[in-house]
Amino acid sequence: MATFGSQTCGRLDEGATREWLVPDGCGGYAMGTVSGLRTRRYHGLLVVAGDNPARRHLGLASLDPVLTLPSGVSVRLATHEWADGTIAPRGHELLAGFTLVDGLPRWRWRIGDVVLERELAMMLGRPAVAVVHRLLGGGPVGLSLEAICTWRDGHGERTADGPAPVVEAVEGGVTVEGAYRLRGPDFRTAGAWWHGVRHREEAERGLTPVEDLWYAGSFHAELREPGDTAEVSGWAGDLADVPPPATRVVDAAHQRNRRLSPLALAADAFIVRTPSGPDVVAGYPWFGAWSRDTMLSYEGLFLTTGRAGEGRALLRAYGETLSRGMLANTADTGDVEYNTADGTLWFLHAVDRHVTTTGDTDLAEELRPALLGVIDHHVRGTRYGIACDPADGLLTQGADGEALTWMDARVDGVPVTPRRGKAVDVNALWINALAGFPTHKRLYDTARASFARRFPSPAGWLHDVVDGPDGDDATLRPNQLLAWSLPYAPLRPGPAILRTLGAALLTPLGLRSQAPGTPGYHGAHRGTPAERDAAYHTGTVWPWLLGPYATAWHRLGVEVVADIDAHLGEYGLGSISETAEGDAPHTATGCPFQAWSVAEVLRASYL
Structure with a gap:
């Protein structure tokens, strides 16, 4: 559980740099920051995956609460940044705290004696978000929830230069672009562009930082006494299939998640069900499935967590992509690519670990001809x-x-x-x-x-x-x-060489990809895409390398002292980042939630 008070939530240099993620088990998610500020183009309450987990669309960008106090004063609780740098409204300054409970985000705003809580969850197995607002103190108050919408590719932007989203009234709310539906109390249609919404992280990454969003309308409820709730649901797919009440979805998510250890819960986010079966999201929010990442992560994600049945199906499906002895690497780019020298070898390793761990000799026999084909193609x-x-x-x-x-x-x-x-x-x-x-x-x-x-x-x-x-x-x-x-x-490892590597490469978040002081070393991982890519493997820290480092020492009977636990509350809450800067203080970079980082740390914890 991660908890932050008003001092963190109320400062954007603190609260807007810590991100939460709630996956739907299909490759989509809800994601944002502790402060409530959307700092990435990828942030939103309903991000929907297509047939390929990388082909996501952003639907519901935000659901902005506005309280009407007993005095008649209206107070806006959301936080937005605009193209000129203005922050308005400044609802983060009214946050009393944020807590990640069982992997679910929970905010609490206080205005005098009035206390409002928000909690959300995704419905596992379908693209559906449930948002619950609960009055904890004071009242009576009026609550309106403004639906700020779009429907666009997760990697891009949509602006008012094009047509407005098509919003149609349905029972209990609206549909947007025929792609997703919102349902809640007393919906009142609006319809206006919000121009120039800025994403500061995209500006930092050298990408387009501004988009326009559509104010579709608002839900309304009266919360008369503590305990009263207002619920909103949003979902894609079969729009006629109304999900259970939001409180039930949230309660079910708590019950499921609390049965998992923190790292097992982190691992759970990456295993998704697609139309073709189980798969692995390499990292949130921008990666889809990559075979190298999947196979390197296999032991930690599937075997350490007791999900060998799903893993077996995944291995069989990936085996069907073999061509000329090579495993398909990714389709994130739009086409299936076979451009890896190690991904296929990691596949052989994953199959071996699966069979060794589970005793599944039937799978071994089924895949043996294909695996022998891999070796033969590599020999030829x-x-x-x-x-x-x-x-x-x-x-x-x-x-x-x-x-x-x-x-x-x-x-x-x-x-x-x-x-x-x-x-x-x-x-x-x-x-x-x-x-x-x-x-x-x-x-x-x-x-x-x-x-x-x-x-x-x-x-x-x-x-x-x-x-x-x-x-x-x-x-x-x-x-x-x-x-x-x-x-x-x-x-066989030797202590002297491992000490040499540790002295040059080891940091609290992982190992550097290249030693400082060597030609071409980059200690910073920031700037434009070209600047970041130049540093990606020339000094940038990679947490996944803690796995092989700890394993090598373990073979000598030495257990490595890990610092990574402290990172679980620093960047991607409850998870481990893709990368960090090579130079101290090793600021986390890249995807806040990365599969092989979590998988290898989890695997190594069971050595």
């Missing part, structure tokens, strides 16, 4: 120069303009860290995969011996890449951790 060679070198059994990869490892950022189409050649992490995964196939024992023995001979560098750590276009690359990066942490790792 497949896309992007991915092939086994017959001279040493190691896997090489690379093609012009491509970045095929997890360090895949590009600026103007040029890879920042191409890592072309024989990358240490890719080959650790390759040897880890070969260990599971007795038919390839000779190749496994050759590759393992070659790894032990080729990768140690004179500097005392492992090369990041060998046989690259410019020879061997000994840049101090964390990728070598996989050489000691995987179940069938090619090497």
Whole structure:
């Protein structure tokens, strides 16, 4: 449970930098900040996923409460920022507190003796939000709830230059664009553009920060005494299928969520049900499904949390995407891409962990032909120069303009860290995969011996890449951790080298992607997309790396002291961020809620 008082809620430099997320289990969500200010284009109370979790639309942007006090004075409790920087209204200054209870956000405003509480939940398994307002003190008061709406791509903006959203009256409320429905007490139609709503985080990220929103109308209720409530529901999909009362949805969410540990609840957000079966959202609010992220996260998300049944279905479905021995990486870009040298090897690792953990030999037999096909295609060679070198059994990869490892950022189409050649992490995964196939024992023995001979560098750590276009690359990066942490790792860790890595790379939020002081190091991860991408894997901290780091030390009988728990109340509440800046104080960046960050920390906590 995360709790913040008026000193945090009432200051936008504090309350607007902490975000909450309530997923619907389908890839959509409600999301915002402690202060109530929408700081991202992605913030809203009803964000709806399409067939692909990445294809989301923003519907209900906000539901602005306005109290009419016994004196007749109206008080606006919402907070908005406008294109000129003005903050109006300033409802955050009336917040007495915010609490995240069982993963659900709860606000409390106080105006003298009048206390109003708001709580919301999503209805698990369908795109439906339930918002409950409850009078806790004072009264009687009038409450109006202004529906601020749009219907647009989650990654874009909609402005008044185009047509206004089509709003149609229905029983208990309205439909918007025929895409979603709002229902609550005594709806009164309005209809006006709100021009120039600003999102400060998009401005910080070098993206378009302003959009226009549509004031569709307002719901109205009288709260005469403490305990009285006003409820509003919003949903997409089958608009005739009215969800249960909002209080029932909120109560059901509390009952379900409180059965989960904090990290298990964080993990739960990323497992979604799509029309094709279970899948994983790589990160909120802008990622969809990425196979590398999914397979790297598999053990933490599915096996550690006891969801092997869903995981089994996911593995089978992903196996059907194999082409020329490669797993489809993502369809976030609009087309299915096969542009990863390690995602498929992580898939083999996930299948192995599933079978080893559950004893599901039926799945092993079902997938074995496909998995053998992966090995055979890699031996013969497949896309992007991915092939086994017959001279040493190691896997090489690379093609012009491509970045095929997890360090895949590009600026103007040029890879920042191409890592072309024989990358240490890719080959650790390759040897880890070969260990599971007795038919390839000779190749496994050759590759393992070659790894032990080729990768140690004179500097005392492992090369990041060998046989690259410019020879061997000994840049101090964390990728070598996989050489000691995987179940069938090619090497046994040594305390000295792990201490060296820890001294150079370890931070409270994870490990840096490159050591400070090395050529090309970036300690800040901010600015325009190009500036952020340039730093993405050249110094930026990645929490997911805590998993292999802790595992390597665990193999030596040493348990790593973790600091990440303190982060659960700093950025994405109850969760772990995608990245953080390499330089102290290691400000969190990227997605506030990231699957592999949570999954690897969760997995490592059960070592």
